Amino acid sequence: MNVPLLSLQGLTKAYPGVVANDTVSFDIGEGEVHALLGENGAGKSTLVKMIYGLVKPDSGQMLLKGQPYAPAEPRQARADGIAMVFQHFSLFDALNVSENIALGMENPPPMGDLASRIREVSETYGLPLDPFRTVGELSAGERQRVEIIRCLLQDPKLLIMDEPTSVLTPQEVDILFETLRKLQAEGTSILYISHKLEEIRALCDHATVLRLGKNVGECIPQDTSARDMAELMVGSTLHTPERADRDFGDIALDISGLSVPAPSAFGTALRNVHLTVRKGEVLGIGGVAGNGQDELLGVLSGETPTAADAVKLNGAPIGRLGPVARRRLGVLAAPEERLGHAAAPDMSLTENAMLTASVRQNLEKNGFLKWGEAENFAEQVIEAFDVRTPGPANAARSLSGGNLQKFVIGREVLQKPDVLVVNQPTWGVDASAAADIRQSLLDLAAGGCAVVCISQDLDELMEIADNFAALNEGRLSAPRPTKGLTVDEIGLMMGGAHGMEVAHV
Amino acid sequence: MDLSAINPVLLIASLMVAATPLLLAAIGELVVEKSGVLNLGVEGMMIIGAIAGFAITVESGSPFLGFIASAIAGALLSLLFVLLTQYAQANQVASGLALTLFGLGLSALLGQGYVGVKPPQMGKLDLPVLSDLPVVGPILFSHDPILYFAIALTAGVWAVLKYTRAGLILRAVGENHEAAHALGYKVLKIRIMAIMFGGACAGMGGAYISLIRVPQWTEGMTAGIGWIALALVVFASWKPWRALLGAYLFGGVTVVQLNLQAAGVAIPVEYLAMSPYLITILVLVILSADKSSAPASLGKNFHASR
Incomplete structure (x- = not known):
């Protein structure tokens, strides 16, 4: 493979009393779906915030297509083709879908054009959405579509997804994966954060595991069992809850x-x-x-x-x-x-x-x-x-x-x-x-x-x-x-x- | 009792004058609340505007300069609110109440030398043919410029909020300041500008009372108009045209009840005097059945660190 899309080199970020990221390095290739795994507090969120320009690293550097990349704020990250779907949706309930999408864009087209582009993109990717509905009335799955379409309209090179499936039904997850695979086929890289190991095995090409802020290992999810990945995350053997056979009472x-x-x-x-x-x-x-x-x-x-x-x-x-x-x-x-x-x-x-x-x-x-x-x-x-x-x-x-x-x-x-x-x-x-x-x-x-x-x-x-x-x-x-x-x-x-x-x- | 003494044309013309201070203050507060800030200091900013406008007009001889001074004075006082709530993160309700009390006291102090003084009058619109038309002339074409300005401001605020990106960002900040921050918008800066706009509008509203509606200075002369403006914004469901409707309704009932008092109608004066408040609130409560339009972050302070 040639130059990776985004290369993280020795990123470190410390907060008072805790080192959130300790010299984390990995590469994301073009058109690759890269999983970021880790327990709570392993530093996944801090890491993606640094990529998205919400947090500045203390040391280390990032290279975007071989060029130094240090976004001062999310606008700049967006301008460089980095888009993010937040874990807690960053949507405005009282505004309609196209207004929400316009707020996340640098130079939105006039509302009429935007609405037709939303329709176009949403149909292409199988995420039907009415641009004039108020976001407060939408289901969790539909809200996520708003976030995804907001990202897609900016032709991102790298799409960051923070636990996207926690609010979806299994069928909705399948459809989301179809959309992501289609994006991947078009050359978009995806950084996918999730606890759900089976999903990562189904979707991702490559996985990086963080534990206590450090990169503790990488693996190819298709070739690794969910149990092995979980143990890599935890750093110890994982015991599965045991269910004793028992009779029910009254x-x-x-x-x-x-x-x-x-x-x-x-x-x-x-x-x-x-x-x-x-x-x-x-x-x-x-x-x-x-x-x-x-x-x-x-x-x-x-x-x-x-x-x-x-x-x-x-x-x-x-x-x-x-x-x-x-x-x-x-x-x-x-x-x-x-x-x-x-x-x-x-x-x-x-x-x-x-x-x-x-x-x-x-x-x-x-x-x-x-x-x-x-x-x-x-x-x-x-x-x-x-x-x-x-x-x-x-x-x-x-x-x-x-x-x-x-x-x-x-x-x-x-x-x-x-x-x-x-x-x-x-x-x-x-x-x-x-x-x-x-x-x-x-x-x-x-x-x-x-x-x-x-x-x-x-x-x-x-x-x-x-x-x-x-x-x-x-x-x-x-x-x-x-x-x-x-x-x-x-x-x-x-x-x-x-x-x-x-x-x- | 002689109802025939009430001239409907003059009645309408004077209700527009009575409504303008309320409209100015309400439109300003509407923008402030749309950005997610609840400033209860409207009354204080109005009365400061009233004395500042009055004093500058008397000293300079120009009502136009007086109105500009009133807007500046209102905006300056609102900066105190900015300091308390946006930087020191003080409670917005308490800070707003303090602002009102401070404004009332300061204006009384500043106005001591101006009691009983008569200010120069502002010229009225006088278009050759139009202003002389019967009925339409006095109602539409013979007012002072500030009254037209207030209506234009309502239209402007409505258009900006509805059609422009600046308006969209303002509404977004009021709706969910965390999300707006995450998308990279400067929440504090936008709110500070909105608060100062609200202060300037309230100041002009106050000056309209002391320079045009009453033309004289007395202590506490805004007499609760600022509070009515606050209620008006809520009952108008944060919609500019409804605020205009409410302000004109309030002005109308005020003028009608004064006329009825003068005509000697056999209703006790107290009932007549309370009628504008009752009727305005009643109508707007009926109109505001859709409560959902309140900005979701209204009255909540924002910390960038969280």
């Missing part, structure tokens, strides 16, 4: 004919939901975000009161009870949103432990709080779930996402629930910690707890769930045993590809 949680109106304009109504979970069973609930997951969790945790008979625990109606009363009965929940829902961001871990555990761990007496015992409990959680933090006095906000996730799940698991409801338990958590969290859920179930696991990570549900059901627009499909379920069947249960089609041309 029905613990029973929901029948539950309908709840949408809590807000952007919420989803639950429509005639039925589900039962037996003692010792793990029920996995899949579905694309925004199809009623948050609402279902609210109903189970007690945040959203329902008719008394709609939710039953061991046959007794609990639909009218609030979260504290349900906790007393052993129904615990860990919501998805870590900052602001599962944890109070500016309060310490001890205070956060107090907030959900005071009932079951006897942390209060006659209205007075037992801070010493709360601190002990927080320390137990930190110890048992390997939460990396200087101590329980630190604010929840100061923890990285994955570490806080370990804390909020661990806090519920250690309270020995009879029914545990979790939403996205391993969201943003790296492979080895995710395996630990899944193992702890399975251990709970083995001890007779009924677990409801709502997740968008299908591999996770396949790994731990006994039965699988999918949420689609607030309706829950009939549960089916996970054993023998294929990805295609799951995709159809989740509502298919939402009107996407495979790239033409």
Whole structure:
């Protein structure tokens, strides 16, 4: 191969107290799909921010087609043909699709021309999109199309994608991959960041693995097993959660004919939901975000009161009870949103432990709080779930996402629930910690707890769930045993590809 | 009671005058809020504009210079708000309230020598044939230039927000400042310019009261117009033409109720006096059924580091 498109040489970036990138070097060839792998905090985000001009490296250099390349700001990176699809979409809800796209371009054409170019590009690449729809009304998959088309309109030489598939159904992922392969065939290089190793094996030509800011190895994904890549990322042997064969007990949680109106304009109504979970069973609930997951969790945790008979625990109606009363009965929940829902961001871990555990761990007496015992409990959680933090006095906000996730799940698991409801338990958590969290859920179930696991990570549900059901627009499909379920069947249960089609041309 | 004493032509002409200060202040605040900043200091910037415009007009003899001075004064006072909220990251609500209190106090101090003084009048539009037309002449062609300026400003703001890239960027900053920053736009710079524009508009609105509507200086003479302007922006759903409609409605009801008082209608004066506020808010509440148009980052401070 001749001169690589982008060559990174010894890039180093240090933040106070932590070296995010330590002399990282690798090359991205023209027309190559290059994967960047690594655990949380391995420095992947910092690295792509340097390429995109959002962060300046402390030392080291980048060469773009053999020429020194040091973008001072994203505009300059875009002008040099580098485009990026952000992990957290950088879109404006109240503006329409073409306005959003115009904002990401250096010299946008007049709106009328832009709209027709959007139509043209979106049809060529099989990503149908109406330029005049307001972005706030679009689904997550459609929003991602907006970001991708924004990049494509600038004829990028290098497209950076930060965890693009976390919000898509399997069918949508297939179509995205078709689009990416077509781009690759046209000579565009792609830097692809993902946790999902099977995807990387299916798509990428080459992979670079980062661990603690260092480049610890490269591999050809097609020739390497997912397990080997995971172990390269973690730096140690990875253990897969073990599922002991077990018999289910009586029905613990029973929901029948539950309908709840949408809590807000952007919420989803639950429509005639039925589900039962037996003692010792793990029920996995899949579905694309925004199809009623948050609402279902609210109903189970007690945040959203329902008719008394709609939710039953061991046959007794609990639909009218609030979260504290349900906790007393052993129904615990860990919501998805870590900052602001599962944890109070500016309060310490001890205070956060107090907030959900005071009932079951006897942390209060006659209205007075037992801070010493709360601190002990927080320390137990930190110890048992390997939460990396200087101590329980630190604010929840100061923890990285994955570490806080370990804390909020661990806090519920250690309270020995009879029914545990979790939403996205391993969201943003790296492979080895995710395996630990899944193992702890399975251990709970083995001890007779009924677990409801709502997740968008299908591999996770396949790994731990006994039965699988999918949420689609607030309706829950009939549960089916996970054993023998294929990805295609799951995709159809989740509502298919939402009107996407495979790239033409 | 003698309703025939009310001349509908004069009524319409004077409602336009009554509405102009409100319109100027509201259009300025609309731009500020579109950029995601909530400046509750409109009343303070208006009253500073009122005294600055009045003083310069009296000293220089030129109302035109007075209006320019009022815009500069309003923008200068808004810089204090910029300093507090954009650099020191202070709370926008508290800073805005402080700005109003500060403006009211400072204007009273500055205006001590001007109580009872009569300012030179600004010339009115006088087109040969058009201004002498019956009905249409007094309503459309016989006002002061600032009144026309306010209407042109409304049209200008509407066009800029809707059709230009500058307007799109302004709306983007107000909608999601994190995303705008990630795309490489200068959030602080854009907001500071918007805040100063709002200050200049409020200052001119204040000067319109002290130079044209009332022509004299009294302490606290803006009498809550700045607060009405703030409410107007919200109830107008951040749309310039609705702000114009609301301002004219408010001006209209104000003038009508004054006329009714003069005509001796048998409704207690207190009810008449509160009617402009009630009716304006009622109509705009009905109009503003679509709440979604509030800028999503409104009132949130922005840190580039996050």
